[in-house]
Amino acid sequence: MNLLTDPIFRVQAAGGNDATTLPGLLALLGQDRVESLPGLQRHQEDAFHMFLCYLAGAALVGTGADDPRQTADFWRAALRTLAGRGNDSAWSLLVADPTQPGFMQPPLASPEEFEREFKTERQTPDAIDVLLTAKNHDIKATKSLSPNPDEWAYALVSLQTMSGYILKHQGIARMNSGLGSRACVSVVYGETLGHRWERDTRKLLALRPDLLRAPWPYRADGLVLTWLHAWNRKTSLDLDQLDPFFIEVSRGVRLVWQEGRIVARTATEQAPRINAKAHHGVLGDPWIPINRNDPKKGESALTVGASGFTPELLRNLLFEDGFELAPMQRPDQGRDHQPVQFTASVLVRGQGTTDGFRTAHIPIPAPAARRVFQQGPERERLARLSKTALTDAAELQNRALKPAVLSLLQAGSDRIDFEKREITAWWQQSARRYANAWGAVFFAWLWEAGESDSDAEVLRNWHLRLKDCAWNALLEGITSYPGREGRRYRARIRSETIFQRNLLKLFPELKELPHDPDPAAAVSARHHGGCAGPNLSL
Numbered sequence: 001m002n003l004l005t006d007p008i009f010r011v012q013a014a015g016g017n018d019a020t021t022l023p024g025l026l027a028l029l030g031q032d033r034v035e036s037l038p039g040l041q042r043h044q045e046d047a048f049h050m051f052l053c054y055l056a057g058a059a060l061v062g063t064g065a066d067d068p069r070q071t072a073d074f075w076r077a078a079l080r081t082l083a084g085r086g087n088d089s090a091w092s093l094l095v096a097d098p099t100q101p102g103f104m105q106p107p108l109a110s111p112e113e114f115e116r117e118f119k120t121e122r123q124t125p126d127a128i129d130v131l132l133t134a135k136n137h138d139i140k141a142t143k144s145l146s147p148n149p150d151e152w153a154y155a156l157v158s159l160q161t162m163s164g165y166i167l168k169h170q171g172i173a174r175m176n177s178g179l180g181s182r183a184c185v186s187v188v189y190g191e192t193l194g195h196r197w198e199r200d201t202r203k204l205l206a207l208r209p210d211l212l213r214a215p216w217p218y219r220a221d222g223l224v225l226t227w228l229h230a231w232n233r234k235t236s237l238d239l240d241q242l243d244p245f246f247i248e249v250s251r252g253v254r255l256v257w258q259e260g261r262i263v264a265r266t267a268t269e270q271a272p273r274i275n276a277k278a279h280h281g282v283l284g285d286p287w288i289p290i291n292r293n294d295p296k297k298g299e300s301a302l303t304v305g306a307s308g309f310t311p312e313l314l315r316n317l318l319f320e321d322g323f324e325l326a327p328m329q330r331p332d333q334g335r336d337h338q339p340v341q342f343t344a345s346v347l348v349r350g351q352g353t354t355d356g357f358r359t360a361h362i363p364i365p366a367p368a369a370r371r372v373f374q375q376g377p378e379r380e381r382l383a384r385l386s387k388t389a390l391t392d393a394a395e396l397q398n399r400a401l402k403p404a405v406l407s408l409l410q411a412g413s414d415r416i417d418f419e420k421r422e423i424t425a426w427w428q429q430s431a432r433r434y435a436n437a438w439g440a441v442f443f444a445w446l447w448e449a450g451e452s453d454s455d456a457e458v459l460r461n462w463h464l465r466l467k468d469c470a471w472n473a474l475l476e477g478i479t480s481y482p483g484r485e486g487r488r489y490r491a492r493i494r495s496e497t498i499f500q501r502n503l504l505k506l507f508p509e510l511k512e513l514p515h516d517p518d519p520a521a522a523v524s525a526r527h528h529g530g531c532a533g534p535n536l537s538l
Contacts, residue, residue, distance in 0.1 A: 026070070
């Protein structure tokens with residue numbers, strides 16, 4: 001199963017479905033003919049995209065070319081040159097001799113080492129993938145009982161370039177720490193896979209000269225394919241041995257043919273493949289923003305928490321508040337006035353768990369793009385207004401919505417117990433409803449704000465939206481939360497009163513509140529339109 005010569009990648013392309021080789025896939029991307037890759041799962045897409053960009057960039061540098069739009073024959077020759085070997089074992093999924101490299105599979109010193117240490121068997125690609133599915137809820141483990149070869153290739157790329165530390169298995173260099181995660185943050189001008197790949201590959205080539213200068217330690221003749229050299233999983237490569245476009249591997253894994261099917265055999269690692277712990281993920285990866293205010297490390301690669309891409313984090317990434325922008329999220333030269341989509345994805349990792357694959361997609365219309373990406377007073381104004389809006393959203397939650405919901409749950413008691421643990425879960429439901437509702441309209445409001453000259457009017461409009469989102473969250477609780485039947489009416493009236501009184505204390509410019517005597521009707525209206533907004537996945 002040679003990726004350079006065997007058509008293992010299933011492709012849905014303009015003109016029909018087909019299967020192609022790795023060079024053929026790169027050629028189709030350059031022709032912008034790839035509509036989808038049927039074997040590629042959503043959480044693997046960005047890992048494979050970044051892999052293809054680094055691979056194409058390194059291959060182009062090796063040939064002296066700079067145009068990603070090349071033929072399959074060009075790519076085949078360039079990838080062979082990149083591997084620098086007399087055979088194609090480095091591009092083969094299955095290599096019988098464990099002392100030879102396989103695709104994303106470092107060689108070993110001897111066959112005896114393989115038999116002695118590679119004892120754990122994985123029967124399916126998803127069993128070696130980066131996802132940890134111990135609870136078996138969102139994505140079922142080992143579900144791919146008759147996998148196609150391309151599924152093994154995608155799983156290897158995902159495992160080797162996105163993994164963190166877990167149970168004696170080492171993580172990648174391009175993340176903050178072994179418990180961190182590798183994010184992919186960029187702006188996208190076109191929806192197609194080929195357009196994005198060509199744009200990012202060209203941008204990668206433009207960044208290369210900077211990565212070959214201090215303080216970066218890389219070498220122009222450094223190693224690109226880190227699975228070429230033997231690895232005993234006890235020693236590490238130093239960064240000054242590597243090319244800026246190095247493609248890393250982090251795990252000991254070999255694919256073998258066993259009883260008529262592919263099986264993965266794995267071993268543990270005592271040391272990471274790349275010695276980069278001191279850099280905290282700051283390795284020049286152009287898709288990763290840099291946290292400039294890490295309290296322990298000074299600077300570190302972005303790590304996304306369990307709450308995912310919150311509006312606050314996205315706002316800070318857009319306006320460089322505490323972060324250095326990833327080069328891929330900067331607009332292309334001469335295009336900062338064009339409509340664009342800000343995208344971000346990450347597989348959030350915890351202590352031996354995955355806490356969800358999180359994505360964000362924020363459309364930025366042309367006028368807003370100019371204001372956001374061009375330095376000047378308009379950008380500074382949007383940054384200031386957005387920060388105020390986030391503060392106001394939190395204030396409304398904590399000072400109006402929370403006491404109202406807690407009063408409701410405590411049957412309209414005259415004294416609200418803010419520490420009562422039995423009602424915490426119910427309150428958190430209301431908080432999530434409110435946060436999801438205002439988060440969905442936050443950026444649409446912000447782009448509209450740039451069209452107005454009045455800060456007071458802009459913030460009043462924001463307060464009205466917050467009020468609607470919070471009010472709907474309260475009404476959801478009124479209609480669905482448990483309560484004492486004899487005090488239900490009192491609880492409802494008191495919670496509504498608390499909400500309205502505290503709301504007007506916070507935002508006195510709001511003269512009136514909509515008050516629907518039928519909470520169920522208001523909740524129904526919300527489900528059919530209400531507080532909604534642009535396509536933003538949090």
